[in-house]
Amino acid sequence: MTHASILSIRSHFPALQPNAIRPPYIFFDGPGGTQMSRQALDAMVAYITGGMANLHGTFPTSVGTDALLDEGRQAVADLLNCEPQEVAFGQNMTSLAFAIARGLAGFINPGDEVLVTELDHRANVDPWVTLAKDRGAVVRFIPVSPETYTLELDDLGTLVNERTKLVAVGMSSNVTGTVTPVERIIARAKEVGALTVVDAVHAVPHLPIDFRTLGADVLLCSAYKFFGPHLGVAVVSAELFEKLAVYKLAPAPTDIPHKLETGTQNHEGIAGLIGALEFVQALGEGSTRKERLRAGLEAIDAYEQELAQELERFLLSVPQVRLYRAPAGTRKTPTLAFTIEGRNSREVAAWFAKRHHMCIADGHFYASTLADKLEVGPQGGWVRIGLAPYNTAEEIEQFKAALQEFLAE
Structure with a gap:
């Protein structure tokens, strides 16, 4: 991208524009949530000011809301290459994962095995651990290498065996940025008839994803990680979705995907998701969305x-910095976690915020298994910089100078 195109991209984000009330921020916290694009904001305002309504009515605003949800599903289908009826919306990824886990109870029996990973955000661990506990199943973990920050897959054939009934894996780490070869894991799971759940929350903002090619049974993501509002998205293969026994109100729809969408959905948020994807597609060329x-x-x-x-x-x-980053040759997203010798990560992040108006995150980021294994807790977890397309080379240079200033104090 050229300097002019980056300036154009930045113009689409109201939070980046000059503000008389506060100093200009440098947003390095993309993994925690990107800034919202103007297209998303405008779409939400248009829906709200145009007349909000619930579904399935005969009057125009209700009919329009029905059409809005249909368009939202189609937009996600175009993004992830799935079918619109496989797309369900919810409060957030975590809530959807727990709801799906409840629906999968009938697939898990005592003595079965559920496989999760040491690298993942706990939102793709605890729903399945809870399911296993409720059903008397055994939980096993795919270990992460403390040297390469990648999953150790040499024993995948043993880890995924005839007792394995569900495998949950993240496509990309929200701490190290490591992109996991989920295709290999899904292929092995299919050999033994196990279900697969992919957490793509951190991957979708950075990587093209093809649900159909992956062959996963469930894929989860969040719109606020790709320039939209707080909204969870679940893609469930139609074959599994039809069998999913979800908790629902008796009169509520029984068809897919509506049976997973308990209660009234965040209609304005779905409008915002469509707007966010309008921003993304404006950066590319092609004859179709x-x-x-x-x-x-x-x-x-x-x-x-x-x-x-x-x-x-x-x-x-920088000698005082330890970077937790997979080696060259491993695909990674632009998310970099590090610690500074002798410094608490909370103190580091607060200093950058106060002195240079940089939004830099700190903590374990809910990848608590990884944090425990790498023993970063005593330092307050990691310092994390996560980049987005509105970040600039100039901002990187500002950070470099600021870090040298911090270390010199």
Whole structure:
């Protein structure tokens, strides 16, 4: 992307524009949630001001809301290459995961095995651990290498066996950025007839994803991680979705995907999701929305990788910094976690916020198994910088200078 195109991208984000009330922020907290694009905000306002309504009525605003949800499902289908009826909306990824876990109770029996990972955010661990506990199943973990920050898959054939009934794995770590070869894990799970759940929350903002090609049974993501509002999205293969025994109100719909959408949905949030995807597809070319979305994400990935590589080179050059980053040759998102010798990560993040108005996160980021294994708790967890397409090379240079200033104090 050129300097002019980056300026154009930044113009789509109200939070980046000059503000007389507060100083300009540098947003390095993309993994915790990106800023909202103007298209998403405008779509939400348009829905709200145009007349809000619930579903299935005969009057225009209700009919329009029905159409809005249909369009939202189709937009997600174009983003992830699934069928619209496989797309369900919810409060957030975590809530949807727990709801799906309850619905899968009939698939898990005492003595069965549920496989999760040491690398994942606990939102893709605890719903399945809870399911296993409720059903008397055994929980096993795919270990993470403390040297490479990648999953150790040499024993995958043993870890996934005839007793395995469900495998949950994250596509990309929200701490180290490591992109896991989930295709290999899904293929092995299929060999033994196990269900697969993919947490793509951290991957969707950076990587084109093809649900059909992956072959997963469930894929989860969140709109607020890709320039939209707080909204959870679940994609469930139609074959599994039809069998899913969800908790629901008796009069509520029994068809897919509606049976998973308990209560009234966040209609304005769904409007915002559509708007956010309009921003993404505007960055790409193609004759269809699906093609433009894929091209837009490819452009985002290429640009973010340039920034991340420069930031990685710098952090590796600073003796006091320990960078938790997979080695060259491993695909990674532009998310970099590090610690500073002798410094609490909370103290570090607060200093950058106060002195340089940089939004940098700290903590375990709910990847608590990984945090325990790498023993970062005594330092307050990690410091994490996560990049988005509105970040600039100039901001990276500002961070580099600020870190040198911090270390000199």
